[in-house]
Amino acid sequence: MNLSHALRCLRGVAVREALRFIGQRGRFFSALVRPLVWLFIFAAGFRSVLGISIIPPYETYILYEEYITPGLLGMIMLFNGMQSSLSMVYDREMGSMSVLLTTPLPRWYLLLCKLLAGVFVAVLQSCVFLAIAWFWDIRPPLAGYLAVLPALVCAGLMLGALGLLLSSLIKQLENFAGVMNFVIFPMFFASSALYPLWKMQESSLLLYWICTLNPFTHAVELIRFALYGKFSPLALVVVSLCTLAFLTAAVIGYDPARGFLPKKMSGAKP
Amino acid sequence: MAALSVDSVRYSYKQVDALRGVSLQVDSGRFVALLGANGAGKTTLFSIISGLYRAHSGSVSIMGHSLESETLKALAAIGVVFQKSTLDMDLTVLQNLRYAADLQGISRKDSRQRIDSSIELHNMQSYSTRKVGALSGGQKRRVELARALLHKPSLLLLDEPTVGLDLNSRQEFVSHVKSLCHSQQTGVLWATHLMEEVTTDDQIYLLNSGNIIADGTTASLLEKYQQPDVAALFNEVNKQYTDDRNVHGEPS
Structure with a gap:
């Protein structure tokens, strides 16, 4: 693989994603409104009901808004990952996926380009969200703003790779509602995004284990620790392994010899 | 051959x-x-x-x-023109061609020259800055052809x-x-x-x-x-x- 060709391809895919994103302003605002509603309304309501004890990475009592901010950053990455899955299925139905897949570069690299382009857009959204949250008195240490960037990229890669995998499994655009119900919501709610795990353990041990095994929990914890200038090795290991597993499965899914692609590509008829 | x-x-x-x-x-x-x-x-x-x-x-x-x-x-x-239109309807003709040039690994300088001459060759001057979604079927086909030929297959x-x-x-x-x-x-x-x-x-x-x-x-x-x-x-x-x-x- 020629390096300059590979970089130009990555630029092309990233610019296309960015142009589409800018062109669809509604998508940008709706992607931001979702976590902001949770922050401004849900968190404000729950602040008085839910007490948060001092747990790492926090060194003092914090407001509930502060607790759920990393979870909401995770939410942005999760929805973006699923959005890129939706866009892959849409591209496949519209045929533009064929253009990408006939590019003379290895297929795993083409999928990685798609993944990186999606992560780039998601990280931009997260930065805007953090800037707005700053005015809402969510003010992590300055170093945290820098440290959170690689954590966001790692979380975005894992969730984007999951999105890629799902897009190789989803037959039609109409089936995407199922992804919402069976992937996004369970993943988000059965995690440490909204409540600390010890709270879960108090109410149900089974739920606690489900949350602990949920990769999204580790993505959120990676972001949470990084936002406060700390590092969670366990979270990084889980997120990295899951990224590798999801991406490998997605590459197999898109392999013309082994995957499911021929059954799903538009025009899959004699 | x-x-x-x-x-x-x-x-x-x-x-x-x-x-x-x-x-x-x-x-x-x-x-x-x-x-x-x-x-x-x-x-x-x-x-x-x-x-x-x-x-x-x-x-x-x-x-x-x-x-x-x-x-x-x-x-x-190879250059391919698929049966169904595979252009990005939200992008302009130029943006679609630039995207294709990047996928094929053509440098920016070369791609500018190739896109300019391609637009002339396929008579697309009047709509090169328009979004593809707004073009007629025949115009879209010309864009697809121009895109398929951009890397001189x-x-x-x-x-x-x-x-x-x-x-x-x-x-x-x-x-x-x-x-x-x-x-x-x-x-x-x-x-x-x-x-x-x-x-x-x-x-x-x-x-x-x-x-x-x-x-x-x-x-x-x-x-x-x-x-x-x-x-x-x-x-x-x-x-x-x-x-x-x-x-x-x-x-x-």
């Missing part, structure tokens, strides 16, 4: 055999038409040649590069590219591709079920139920089967094949 060589390619969808040992060849600078009714296997064959599917047996080589073992070199030599694949176009646009598009084929020495494989797109000096392959049932220049086939035009030839060859199949059964 053969721009494309397809040898005994087979492919099936579960129980349905879509291609049953298809062989064909496209020489550089030659316009070759692949004629077949809907469901004959044209799109499957195109999907295999463009690397989207992998043949269950047989081989494909493009400019001497095996699609199996030298996939990237083979893919670099040795082989151009067009899968029923004129479907949905009116008669004038169709004729204009066919003659445009033929002139490019001769001027740039690009081998062209043109799949269609529209007989009027084929002229007497074209090389044709007739595909029926995944089998090549006749091949040669249009003129030679018209003479061999004693038919007045391509439509009659198509019907006659298909009829003979069906009759033969009814008597001797499905070919293996």
Whole structure:
């Protein structure tokens, strides 16, 4: 693989994603409104009901808004990952996926380009969200703003790779509602995004284990620790392994010899 | 030199055999038409040649590069116009072309020159900054063709590219591709079920139920089967094949 060709391809895919994103302003605002509603309304309501004890990475009592901010950053990455899955299925139905897949570069690299382009857009959204949250008195240490960037990229890669995998499994655009119900919501709610795990353990041990095994929990914890200038090795290991597993499965899914692609590509008829 | 060589390619969808040992060849600078009714296997064959599917047996080589073992070199030599429009409707013509240039690894400086000359060559000056979604069917097809030729491929694949176009646009598009084929020495494989797109000096392959049932220049086939035009030839060859199949059964 020629390096300059590979970089130009990555630029092309990233610019296309960015142009589409800018062109669809509604998508940008709706992607931001979702976590902001949770922050401004849900968190404000729950602040008085839910007490948060001092747990790492926090060194003092914090407001509930502060607790759920990393979870909401995770939410942005999760929805973006699923959005890129939706866009892959849409591209496949519209045929533009064929253009990408006939590019003379290895297929795993083409999928990685798609993944990186999606992560780039998601990280931009997260930065805007953090800037707005700053005015809402969510003010992590300055170093945290820098440290959170690689954590966001790692979380975005894992969730984007999951999105890629799902897009190789989803037959039609109409089936995407199922992804919402069976992937996004369970993943988000059965995690440490909204409540600390010890709270879960108090109410149900089974739920606690489900949350602990949920990769999204580790993505959120990676972001949470990084936002406060700390590092969670366990979270990084889980997120990295899951990224590798999801991406490998997605590459197999898109392999013309082994995957499911021929059954799903538009025009899959004699 | 053969721009494309397809040898005994087979492919099936579960129980349905879509291609049953298809062989064909496209020489550089030659316009070759692949004629077949809907469901004959044209799109499957195109999907295999463009690397989207992998043949269950047989081989494909493009400019001497095996699609199996030298996939990237083979893919670099082809330009494809798919049956369905594959342009990004939310982007302008220029943005679509830049995207294609990036995918093909063309440098910014080169891509600027190539896009400018391509816009001139395909007469797209009046709508190059418009969003593709706002263009007519014929204009979109021109953009797809320009995109497929941007990296100067040795082989151009067009899968029923004129479907949905009116008669004038169709004729204009066919003659445009033929002139490019001769001027740039690009081998062209043109799949269609529209007989009027084929002229007497074209090389044709007739595909029926995944089998090549006749091949040669249009003129030679018209003479061999004693038919007045391509439509009659198509019907006659298909009829003979069906009759033969009814008597001797499905070919293996």
